[in-house]
Amino acid sequence: MDAIEKKIIAMIEAHREEIIAFAEDIENHPEPGFQEFRTACKTAEFLRKTGYQVEEDIALTGVKASWEKRDTQKSGGAGRKNSAYPNVTVIGEMDAIGCHSHPKADPHTGVAHACGHHAQMAVMAGAAIAFSDPEIRREISGSLTFLAVPAEEYIDADKRTVLREKGIRFGSGKSEMIRTGGFDHTDLVMTTHVHMVDVKEDFYLGNPACNGFDAERVTVRGKAAHAAIDPWNGINALSITSSAIQMMGLMRETFREEDHVRLHNVIRKAGDVVNSVPDEAVVETKIRASSLERIQEIRRMVDRAYDGAAYAFGGKIERENLPGYMPIRPRMADKVLVEAAEELGLDYRKVQPGDFNNACTDVGDLTQLFPVINFTFRGFEGRLHGEDFHITDKEKAYILPAKLMALTIYRLLRKNGEEAEKIKEGFTAVFDKQTYIEYIEKQM
Numbered sequence: 001m002d003a004i005e006k007k008i009i010a011m012i013e014a015h016r017e018e019i020i021a022f023a024e025d026i027e028n029h030p031e032p033g034f035q036e037f038r039t040a041c042k043t044a045e046f047l048r049k050t051g052y053q054v055e056e057d058i059a060l061t062g063v064k065a066s067w068e069k070r071d072t073q074k075s076g077g078a079g080r081k082n083s084a085y086p087n088v089t090v091i092g093e094m095d096a097i098g099c100h101s102h103p104k105a106d107p108h109t110g111v112a113h114a115c116g117h118h119a120q121m122a123v124m125a126g127a128a129i130a131f132s133d134p135e136i137r138r139e140i141s142g143s144l145t146f147l148a149v150p151a152e153e154y155i156d157a158d159k160r161t162v163l164r165e166k167g168i169r170f171g172s173g174k175s176e177m178i179r180t181g182g183f184d185h186t187d188l189v190m191t192t193h194v195h196m197v198d199v200k201e202d203f204y205l206g207n208p209a210c211n212g213f214d215a216e217r218v219t220v221r222g223k224a225a226h227a228a229i230d231p232w233n234g235i236n237a238l239s240i241t242s243s244a245i246q247m248m249g250l251m252r253e254t255f256r257e258e259d260h261v262r263l264h265n266v267i268r269k270a271g272d273v274v275n276s277v278p279d280e281a282v283v284e285t286k287i288r289a290s291s292l293e294r295i296q297e298i299r300r301m302v303d304r305a306y307d308g309a310a311y312a313f314g315g316k317i318e319r320e321n322l323p324g325y326m327p328i329r330p331r332m333a334d335k336v337l338v339e340a341a342e343e344l345g346l347d348y349r350k351v352q353p354g355d356f357n358n359a360c361t362d363v364g365d366l367t368q369l370f371p372v373i374n375f376t377f378r379g380f381e382g383r384l385h386g387e388d389f390h391i392t393d394k395e396k397a398y399i400l401p402a403k404l405m406a407l408t409i410y411r412l413l414r415k416n417g418e419e420a421e422k423i424k425e426g427f428t429a430v431f432d433k434q435t436y437i438e439y440i441e442k443q444m
Contacts, residue, residue: 059177089190119379240309378396379400
C-alpha cells in the first residue's frame, strides 16, 4: 500500500463517525422512489460541505457531485487535455422499499431501507471524503462523479402515470438519467450493494449475471349484470383474469431453467360490488428473464393468455406497457478491485462464470452501455426486502466498503488513468445513448 493509499484509508477512518451518522440518518428517514426529497437534500448538503460542486433536482430528486482535474498536465508525464482522461461515476441509490412491517418503516408511506440502500450511500460518502483531499487529487487523472440516484426499486403503473406529468418518462432513476444526459460524460461506473446472492464471505467481487424484467398493466373489460338475477347476461372480468393467470401457471413447465423466468401478478381491481358481475379488472404483470430476447418471448406468451381468456368469455383487453430493467451483463472481478481487497485484507470471493442473481436492478441498464465495476458486502442480517433486515456490523456495512471503493477508484485513475483506460478500451457496449432511448421508447 503506497503513501496515498494509506492517506485514503486515514481520511475515511478520521470521518468514520460522520459516515455512519450519515447512513443512519438516511435509514431513519426512508423515502419512496422519485420522492427522496429529504435524502437528496441531506446528500447535497454533505457533498457540498465536503468540497464538491453539486447539482440537484436531476430526474426530480437526483444529486450529482463532480470533481475534475483543472490542469492539463499528466501526473508524472507529458500533458494532454483533461477531457481525454476517463471519468469514473460512483453510484449511490437513495430510495427505500415498500415493507410496512419493518420496524423502521415510515408510518405514512410504508417504505423502509430493507434493501440496504442507505449503506450504499455511506460507501459513496466515504469515497467522496477521501477524494476531497488535495494531495490525493494530485495523484489521479481524469474526473470523478458521485451520483445519488432515485428510484431503483420498481415503480408501479399508477405512480408512473403521476410521474409522467412531472416529466419522468422512463421507469427508474438510472434509466431516466441516461435519457436526460446524467451519464453523458461517464466512462466507467462503480456500484455496490449489500449481498444479493448467498455468499458466506464478507465481500463478493464482480457483477454476476442478473435477470431483467418487463411489465404491463392490463385492464380487462367485461359486462356488468346482476350476479343473482341474470349473470348469463354479464361478462365476468374477474373470470377472464383468473383464467389468464391460470394459463400462465400452466405455461411454467415450458420455461427453461437457464432462462431464469419468473412471473408475478397483482390484481389491482376486480370489480366494485360482490352482487354484480365484475365488468372491469386491472392486473399488473411482471416478467423476469435472463435476456432481452427471452423477456420479449415470454411477454408474447403472457399476452396470448390474456387475449385467449378474453376471447373465451367475450371480453376485451387493454394494455399499458411498463418497460422495466435490462439484465446485467456479467463482469468478473477486475484486477484493480481484487488488488484493493487484498491490500485491505478482506474476506472475499470472486464472481464465477455461471453465478446468477434472479432479482432485477436498473444497474443492468448501465451494464449495457458502460463497464460496471461492482462488489457486494455483508454486515447485515435478515432477508432483503424483509421486516427482519437490519445492519449488524457497521464496519462491514459502511466503513470497509467505503475503503474498498476509494482504493479501487485510486487504482483506476492513478498513473494517468491507465487502468481505467484499459477497461474502457476493452469494453463493447450493446447500446449507445440514442439506441438505448429508442429501444425503451419502442417498448412503451
